[in-house]
Amino acid sequence: MEADVLKAEHHGSRTSSTKRFLEGVGSKLVLVSCGVKNKFKYPAREVIERYVDLGMEVLRTDQS
Numbered sequence: 001m002e003a004d005v006l007k008a009e010h011h012g013s014r015t016s017s018t019k020r021f022l023e024g025v026g027s028k029l030v031l032v033s034c035g036v037k038n039k040f041k042y043p044a045r046e047v048i049e050r051y052v053d054l055g056m057e058v059l060r061t062d063q064s
């Protein structure tokens with residue numbers, strides 16, 4: 001299933017959004033719902049890098 005916009009799963013935790021899943025969805029924009037200075041440190045750096053490596057624009061609620 002394809003989508004123009006993806007809402008990041010589980011605030012961008014390490015176990016969310018495998019590369020295979022993201023390639024299948026093919027979104028150009030991903031929205032990450034996360035709090036400023038949250039105790040779990042979401043979103044995970046490697047997940048954000050995965051989005052960027054696949055050419056997705058990333059918008060985060062703790063920064064926007």
